[in-house]
Amino acid sequence: MFAARQVSQSVFGAAQRRAFSATSNNLSKVAVLGAAGGIGQPLSLLLKLNPRVTELALYDIKGAPGVAADISHINTKSTVKGYDPTPEGVRECLTGAEIVLIPAGVPRKPGMTRDDLFNTNASIVRDLAKHAAASCPDANILIISNPVNSTVPITAEVFKAAGVYDPKRLFGVTTLDVVRASRFISQLKSTDPANENITVVGGHSGATIVPLLSQAGYSLEGAEKDEYIKRVQFGGDEVVQAKGGAGSATLSMAMAGARFAESLLKAAQGEKGVIEPTYVDSPLYKDQGVTYFASQVELGPNGVEKIHPVGKVTEFEQGLLDVCLKDLKTNIEKGEKWVKENPGN
Numbered sequence: 001m002f003a004a005r006q007v008s009q010s011v012f013g014a015a016q017r018r019a020f021s022a023t024s025n026n027l028s029k030v031a032v033l034g035a036a037g038g039i040g041q042p043l044s045l046l047l048k049l050n051p052r053v054t055e056l057a058l059y060d061i062k063g064a065p066g067v068a069a070d071i072s073h074i075n076t077k078s079t080v081k082g083y084d085p086t087p088e089g090v091r092e093c094l095t096g097a098e099i100v101l102i103p104a105g106v107p108r109k110p111g112m113t114r115d116d117l118f119n120t121n122a123s124i125v126r127d128l129a130k131h132a133a134a135s136c137p138d139a140n141i142l143i144i145s146n147p148v149n150s151t152v153p154i155t156a157e158v159f160k161a162a163g164v165y166d167p168k169r170l171f172g173v174t175t176l177d178v179v180r181a182s183r184f185i186s187q188l189k190s191t192d193p194a195n196e197n198i199t200v201v202g203g204h205s206g207a208t209i210v211p212l213l214s215q216a217g218y219s220l221e222g223a224e225k226d227e228y229i230k231r232v233q234f235g236g237d238e239v240v241q242a243k244g245g246a247g248s249a250t251l252s253m254a255m256a257g258a259r260f261a262e263s264l265l266k267a268a269q270g271e272k273g274v275i276e277p278t279y280v281d282s283p284l285y286k287d288q289g290v291t292y293f294a295s296q297v298e299l300g301p302n303g304v305e306k307i308h309p310v311g312k313v314t315e316f317e318q319g320l321l322d323v324c325l326k327d328l329k330t331n332i333e334k335g336e337k338w339v340k341e342n343p344g345n
């Protein structure tokens, strides 16, 4: 059998473990809301293997105590607890959390867009955001539930209404787009994907996902370029189709979510120069009415440290960005309008 120490040693390298032991006094409670789902379970597993996490708190409307009991047998130091689906349960789960990951909600089926999930997921995210605003207003909130372009503004409005909004602490998780863009170029160029880090900006759906290949020194042409862009923008659909109605990306998303949480923990524990692309309250295109935008973001002890500008792009990439901004504005306004009209209880 593969011992947990071996797993954590292979997932987390020697340098990382050394860095961690230098900061091992840090206590980091990480909460997962939607922990019994397709993403929630492998994400919780990866967080249990992360030596930076000291307490793992799992919540779901069903099954969280079972997932917690299972994961808690893994021989890493962190404690794990699954909470009952009650107001007290979610409150206890969130109290003291430094990071809250939210993959709660329904996934797509073939033929659906992420926006088709809005009617169901908007209220799930709104209600969980209310709990977070009340129980852990200073936590970093990581939104995975789709449509991310709209669920992040919904969360922001809930925190604003509660008087606890800190734009530095709210993140739409777009890491999977970067993971895909990097993997797909490595397949075309026969390079090691571990050495690829393609910047992806914009948002997290179709045309709002804009990979900036030129910034990595790549220039694709013709059909190869079109196919690459389409694959990055519609990589999620590839998985939805392949799963044939059984959901969307879960395992790759768990890896991406765990990577983003790890980056935040590293930054919180004093590591400098930690940069991840993420969808945040951003000044970059506010003059065009686009108030949230994903670009490279430097993370620090207080969440967002510095939002990097998009940088130099080709004329072709600028064309993609123009389409992205138009769609994003619509997605953001939809979320903000809905939550104003549906403030919940």
Ligand SMILES: NC(=O)c1ccc[n+]([C@@H]2O[C@H](COP(=O)([O-])OP(=O)(O)OC[C@H]3O[C@@H](n4cnc5c(N)ncnc54)[C@H](O)[C@@H]3O)[C@@H](O)[C@H]2O)c1
Pocket: 033, 034, 035, 036, 037, 038, 039, 040, 059, 060, 061, 062, 103, 104, 105, 106, 107, 108, 117, 121, 124, 128, 143, 144, 145, 146, 147, 148, 173, 174, 175, 176, 177, 204, 247, 248, 249, 250, 253
């Ligand atoms: N950001 C991204 O890159 C990305 C990638 C993949 C999937 N997603 C999105 O993540 C979401 C979850 O996907 P999944 O495959 O894990 O779905 P899933 O149906 O397998 O799991 C969702 C879980 O959320 C739980 N849940 C529902 N309502 C809840 C509530 N009010 N409180 C707590 N838990 C609740 C369900 O019980 C379930 O266990 C979907 O919206 C999907 O579109 C986002």
Ligand SMILES: O=C(O)C[C@H](O)C(=O)O
Pocket: 107, 108, 114, 146, 176, 204, 235, 236, 237, 239, 240, 248, 249
């Ligand atoms: O495609 C989806 O619906 C899930 C997710 O957003 C993804 O990019 O895989």
